Amino acid sequence: MLFKTLRWSFLFTIIGLAIAFLYDGVTGVTVTAILIVLEVSLSFDNAVVNAKVLNRMSEFWVKIFLTVGILIAVFGMRLLFPLVVVFVTAGLSPIEAWDLALEKGNPDTPGTYGYILNDAHPLIAAFGGMFLLMIFLDFVFDEDKEHHWLGPVERALSKAAAFPGVSVLVALVWLFVFSRIFSEESADMLLAGVFGIILYLAVNGLGDFFDGGLEDELDDEGERRASTGEVVKATGKAAFSLFLYLELLDASFSFDGVIGAFAITSDPIIIALGLGVGAFYVRSITIYLVHQGTLSEYVFLEHGAHWAIGALALLLFVSIGPHIPEVVTGLVGVAFILLALWSSINYNKKHRGEDHVVHV
Template sequence: MEILVILLTIIGLSLFEIITSIDNAVINAEVLSGMSKKARRWFLTFGFFFAVFVVRGVLPFLIIWIANPSISPLSLLSLGGGSAARDAIEHSAPILLIAGGVFLLFLFFHWLFIEPKHYGIRGEKFFHAQGAWFFAIVSILLTVIVWFALGKGAMLAFGAVVGSTGFFLIHGFRQFAQQQEERLLSTKNNISDLSKLAYLEVLDTTFSIDGVIGAFAFTFAVPLINCS
């Protein structure tokens, strides 16, 4: 049974990361193609390193520490952390799970109703045409989730709200960044490489945060989240 859970976790994380990474890579390639060689080299060496590796390396530890402030940073970095650290993480597991789950649920409905796409699955066009219903559906879902979570504990309900808040914060920044994409890619506009680098940093950082928060719906194994 444990092997099955491990396999499902790895498969779920892999699919989630593949889907988001392809989208990220396509946008990066489009913007990088209009930049100088020096700017491309800088982004691929330093900018990409920060937006992806630093965020993915630090954020999972930071999230767990915020949920468990009693754990010392040294205990978190030691991965094992001792029995006290493991007990604290296990105690906060439902909060992290519901936060990651709500985030992932909102991400799915955003893709279903709003995300621009080429239709490949039966019914996609219908749902995409009902984009106005996205906010109504996720609002109702959040209300229902919080209602039932309150029966288990206030912190569990708070975790659900944190997941939804994280989604709208991250996607608000991403939506603003994507609105600038057409202007950045336009040959008529003389946009500096610095502006394009800033755009890519924001975009890649939001994709990385997406991956980290969504990964908590699958696992609390920080090394696995770091590598995903």
């Protein structure tokens, strides 16, 4: 099953490495392979969270996610996004930004493509960091979770849900504290961070709005499935809002990958190839998790993914100051996932055949 799910990723890996070889020889292949590994390691937790959302969508919208969604992920975030950042922050036209990108200048040299993108890092980190932080906070403050992975900690945090708007309040305090720590970047950080919160609330609110009307759009068969406890898949406007949420989530996760890639190479073609192929693997892993029902089988996997998201949000803000090696960011996310998987396996062994709430 896993090999079948990954077959398209393997195919695009071959195609991507072939293009890299024609473009820049052995060096191009080597750097592209490194970027593929970087993207997968940084985004594995993204796949777990994606799977939770995708499990609620109809088969049609799953296909849209795998086709239109991957085009947005590869060409939008991995190729066009860095160009947009450069021509907006440097006051260049899109053509001038592209020409500058193809010069492959050193990121440490003022005026180069990599340097301009790196200079915009505080703004990007604050925006992406706040979006991810809101996802994490809404999860840990959720009082309706059936299971608690980090027992006392998660149960205590879930009680805070009784306080209206607690996620937004904590996020704003977080943003203010970091804006004071990095006072030279405070104006950009505050603006970008608040925009990140607003965008999250807008997309989340849109999803809740469409989701609330989903039952009214169900046909008789859908109502029958709902009454028997079966999962009713989102369609129409509800599914579109979930799709939009997934794309924004992917964009937030890709920020650190795009920025980190410039520590390895400033060539936009190689970056797009490496991160683009890596994005295919993330999509494939997401589909595998959905089809295998992994999230329901391993009850703490979703918890580990959200704690990894919280860690990534923290690292994005910290990276506004000292550079954090991409390997550290990747390993932190993988560590949370593996620990959650290990906890889930142990839980299944202890409670095999039982069906009740876990207390850890």
